[in-house]
Amino acid sequence: MNDMSNFWSGWITFIVFLNIFGCLWILWWTRRKHDDDVAEGEELHHSFDGIVEYNNPLPQWWLMMFYATIVFAFIYLALYPGLGSYKGALGWTSVNQWEHEMKKADNRFDRIFEDYAKISIKDLAKDPEAIKVGQRLFGNNCSLCHGSDAHGAVGFPNLTDTDWLYGGNAKTIKTTITGGRTGNMPPMAAVVGDATAIKDVAAHVLSLSGRKGSGDAATGKTKFAPCAGCHGQDGKGNQAFGAPNLTDNVWLYGGDEATIITTINHGRSGAMPSFKDRLSEEKIHVLTAYVYSLSK
Ligand code: HEC
Ligand code: HEC
Numbered sequence: 001m002n003d004m005s006n007f008w009s010g011w012i013t014f015i016v017f018l019n020i021f022g023c024l025w026i027l028w029w030t031r032r033k034h035d036d037d038v039a040e041g042e043e044l045h046h047s048f049d050g051i052v053e054y055n056n057p058l059p060q061w062w063l064m065m066f067y068a069t070i071v072f073a074f075i076y077l078a079l080y081p082g083l084g085s086y087k088g089a090l091g092w093t094s095v096n097q098w099e100h101e102m103k104k105a106d107n108r109f110d111r112i113f114e115d116y117a118k119i120s121i122k123d124l125a126k127d128p129e130a131i132k133v134g135q136r137l138f139g140n141n142c143s144l145c146h147g148s149d150a151h152g153a154v155g156f157p158n159l160t161d162t163d164w165l166y167g168g169n170a171k172t173i174k175t176t177i178t179g180g181r182t183g184n185m186p187p188m189a190a191v192v193g194d195a196t197a198i199k200d201v202a203a204h205v206l207s208l209s210g211r212k213g214s215g216d217a218a219t220g221k222t223k224f225a226p227c228a229g230c231h232g233q234d235g236k237g238n239q240a241f242g243a244p245n246l247t248d249n250v251w252l253y254g255g256d257e258a259t260i261i262t263t264i265n266h267g268r269s270g271a272m273p274s275f276k277d278r279l280s281e282e283k284i285h286v287l288t289a290y291v292y293s294l295s296k
């Protein structure tokens with residue numbers, strides 16, 4: 001500890017004792033006999049706007065309470081931190097109290113999660129209590145990106161529908177949450193060609209969900225080959241790469257012509273973080289059941 005914090009520690013200790021002894025002094029001072037003392041129960045020699053005061057000292061028990069608080073202060077200051085940098089005989093800190101309470105809670109909840117871990121995800125997804133627990137975990141860990149109702153947003157998939165980038169079976173959902181996912185759609189402008197060619201490919205993509213673009217869809221279809229490696233010749237996607245189905249009119253980034261052209265030009269790489277270091281396996285199990293239950 002440096003000189004400066006030694007000084008402040010001493011200063012705080014000094015002020016604390018000054019206050020306690022100050023209280024003692026006030027008690028003593030108000031009790032002591034004054035020269036002009038009047039007998040108990042008599043009127044004192046002063047008045048304020050005609051209001052007079054009787055010499056009625058504090059009852060004894062009341063006075064004792066004041067002394068007791070001073071004794072308490074000394075005991076408290078010996079046991080707990082309060083005198084500058086002195087840590088107190090019990091070594092109490094707010095941090096170790098918090099750790100103690102967290103440990104108690106973990107012990108209690110660990111047992112619940114251990115029990116859930118023995119139940120299959122499909123069965124757990126039908127257990128209303130487990131779903132409530134999963135919903136709370138989702139609120140704390142996932143809703144920031146997927147929304148509190150799990151309906152998603154632009155770039156963040158809706159988890160309540162039956163359209164999956166990677167797959168909606170129990171095992172795949174668990175793999176996604178545990179390890180995270182990174183979508184990998186590279187920028188394709190250089191591969192596809194000039195702006196007209198890109199418009200044509202976009203028109204073909206639009207035609208897959210029954211719509212028309214400003215380009216020529218038939219020409220676009222002939223230029224779809226570089227896309228087919230990931231999205232499939234028919235555009236139905238491939239869950240092994242997380243390449244979305246382009247035919248179902250469910251869009252992660254947007255299905256209007258301008259957004260599709262932006263996707264083709266610049267690529268996309270949505271990132272779902274890994275939770276294996278943040279949540280225990282048992283908690284991920286319950287979360288998986290919750291997500292699984294959403295798309296039924
Ligand atoms: C930082 C934002 C973020 C957080 C937090 C997050 N996710 Fe995700 N999640 C994403 C993104 C982005 C994707 C899509 C990844 C991609 O585009 O390839 C995704 C994908 C998924 C998928 C795959 C969906 C599919 O269609 O296959 C699941 C399941 C999922 N998240 C569940 C969760 C759960 C459960 C949590 C909480 C434990 C969570 N996510 C937390 C951003 C997030
Ligand atoms: C290397 C594999 C790969 C190739 C090649 C590829 N894509 Fe993709 N594409 C993906 C992946 C993966 C995603 C999802 C990105 C994400 O999750 O962030 C995606 C997303 C998209 C989307 C957004 C879908 C939505 O729901 O918003 C469109 C549109 C798209 N691709 C069209 C194309 C077209 C057109 C081509 C060819 C010019 C192409 N992609 C080539 C892998 C690929």
